[in-house]
Every structure is written in C-alpha cells, then in structure tokens.
Amino acid sequence: MSARAARSLFSTAIAGLSVLALVGCTSNTPEAEKNAPATQAVAKGKNDEPGKKVRIGFSAPAADHGWMGAITKATQAEAKKYSDIELIVAEGTNDVNLQISQVETFINQKVDAIVLLPFDGAALTPVATKAMEAGITVVNVDREFDSPFAARTTILGDNYGMGVSAGTYVCQQLKGKTDAVVAEIAGIDSLPLTQDRSKGFKEALADCGLKVSNRVAAKFTVESGEEAAANLLQAAPKIDAIWNHDDDQGVGVMAAIKNSGRKEFFVVGGAGSANVMRDIKSGNSLLRATVIYPSTQGADGVRLARLLVQKKALGDLVEVEVPRTIQLFAPVVSKDNVDQYLPTAFES
Structure with a gap:
C-alpha cells in the first residue's frame, strides 16, 4: 500500500x-x-x-x-x-x-x-x-x-502514521525540489516502533519523489541525540530537511545543530514536547513542526x-x-495550529 x-x-x-x-x-x-x-x-x-x-x-x-x-x-x-x-x-x-x-x-x-x-x-x-x-x-x-x-x-x-505525517509535511515544504537532501535521526533501531516510524517516513517521501539521503539512529536520550546529530552533520555537507523521531532526544539534536552553526535546513520533531512547540511558535528556530505521539x-x-x-x-x-x-492520530503541529496542541504537550 x-x-x-x-x-x-x-x-x-x-x-x-x-x-x-x-x-x-x-x-x-x-x-x-x-x-x-x-x-x-x-x-x-x-x-x-x-x-x-x-x-x-x-x-x-x-x-x-x-x-x-x-x-x-x-x-x-x-x-x-x-x-x-x-x-x-x-x-x-x-x-x-x-x-x-x-x-x-x-x-x-x-x-x-x-x-x-x-x-x-x-x-x-x-x-x-x-x-x-x-x-x-x-x-x-x-x-x-x-x-x-x-x-x-x-x-x-500511531508510529507508522507519525512517519507518514512527517514525510508528508517534508514533501509539502520541499515541493518541486526533486534533488532535496532529506535526513533522518531515528530512535532505537531494534524497536518495532522505530522501524514503523522509519517505514512510514520512507513511503511518504517516495510518494513525492524524495528519499532519505542520510540516516542515523540515537537512543531516545539527549546525549545520544547530540552524538547522532553531530555525526550526521559531519557526514552530510548539504541538508534540506531533518526529521528527528523524538523530541526528548531532540534537545541534544538541536544542541549539536547550534554548535555546528549550520542553518540551511529545517527540522521536524517527533512526539510533541512543549519546548519544541514553544520554539515552533516563536518562529526563531530551525524547528518548523513536530508530529504528535499522544501522551x-x-x-x-x-x-x-x-x-x-x-x-x-x-x-x-x-x-x-x-x-x-x-x-490515536499523529497530526503535524506547525505554527498555524500550535496553540491547539500546546496545552496537552509534555515537558522534555
């Protein structure tokens, strides 16, 4: 399908x-x-x-x-x-x-x-x-x-649905850019939930002619997120979009991005933490959206x-x-609808 x-x-x-x-x-x-x-x-x-x-x-x-x-x-x-x-x-x-x-x-x-x-x-x-x-x-x-x-x-x-929602959003943002470089920072690769998220993301990207060009895995922790993101940024000199599976590990991901000084891409989060939503709302972050996994x-x-x-x-x-x-559904939260989801978001 x-x-x-x-x-x-x-x-x-x-x-x-x-x-x-x-x-x-x-x-x-x-x-x-x-x-x-x-x-x-x-x-x-x-x-x-x-x-x-x-x-x-x-x-x-x-x-x-x-x-x-x-x-x-x-x-x-x-x-x-x-x-x-x-x-x-x-x-x-x-x-x-x-x-x-x-x-x-x-x-x-x-x-x-x-x-x-x-x-x-x-x-x-x-x-x-x-x-x-x-x-x-x-x-x-x-x-x-x-x-x-x-x-x-x-x-x-809905782990598969998270991937589909994230991939669909990335497709919308990169519409017509067939040579776009899309990166993925997954969670623990051995877990079925991570596999489902990655599968949904890959299949959604394929629908608009894109693919995952660079992929690394972390462990749902701040430390592992920072390490994985640093490795990704070193390996990929050009990136247009990053999907990070988990907003808790995303704290480390964003720290690595800040340390790199790079700003040519946008970031989509995963799970729906309050700190990510606040960053999205501010409009002053590379974080442009997150995909809800309801708490x-x-x-x-x-x-x-x-x-x-x-x-x-x-x-x-x-x-x-x-x-x-x-x-439960896995909606995308962006600046347009963040106020609707912020009250039930979790703190990272």
Missing part, C-alpha cells in the same frame, strides 16, 4: 475514533427509552454523569523520559475529574518482575479495572490474562500484549476503563460497545 493510500485510510478511520469525547449511554435509562432503538438510547445518555464507583489500578514504566512522565501525570489528572473513579497508582518501574507483582497486587485488591502500559508487552501478557480471567477489565496502553485475551481494549499511538493514552485508558465497567459506550459511535482497539 502506498503512503497516500495509507493516509487516506487512517484519516478516515480517525474521523470516527480520535474524538474520544466519550459521551454515550448510561444505565439509568428511563423505561420509555429502553424500548426505543439502541442508537436513540446511546444518543440521549451522558457519560460524564456520575455512575457506579470504579476502582482502577494503573501501572506504567518509570518516568525516565518526558513523554512517559506525562503519561502518568495526565492519567492522574484525568481520574481526578470524576467523582466515581478511585485510581490506585503503582510506582513506575522498568523492572518487568516488579510490574508483574504490581498487577498481581491489583488482582488481589479486586480492583474493577487495570490500565496497564507494560514495560514489555510480551512479558506482561500472562499476568494481564490472569486479571481478565479474574473478571477484571484490562485496558492495554501503547505497548501491545501478545494475546487478544489479555485485554478488553487496547489504546495505541494522553493513559488518560484515555482511564476514561475507557470507566465506560467499560459502567457498561457505557462511545457516544460518537453507533456501536453500543467500546471498541477493541483505538488508535
């Missing part, structure tokens, strides 16, 4: 799913409405009205990255908006065995739901399945489990868990059940 076709498909799908306003039917439907068509009942409900108390356990990796820290912060803030949610937050950890133990504790506490962003999806699959078998609703966030039986619903970002996934997971336990639906869908999988 070409990137153009992929863009068309995921744009159509997101139109129905990215809203996540979560307004649907409640269980307190009057008797007269119970006899009405299901679509009418869904349309008349209000999901934000208090309902059955929902105890939710939340576990995620350690906040050793701006994006990951924002995941937990946004999740806690979202839970506080609802008087019928009790959120139990486990300490963030990159120890797989400790995270398994945290889920075991949630099972023993007989929580109603678990929102789980696993450090390792495969390793957490058995204990998540155990929770489901115990009658606990599991919402899988960001890193997928190996089994469909391990979660009721999975909410994901609201845990918050959305909490809202979905609440709906599932209270047996509510997504009000913007005709379907009366919460979907099995929801994939």
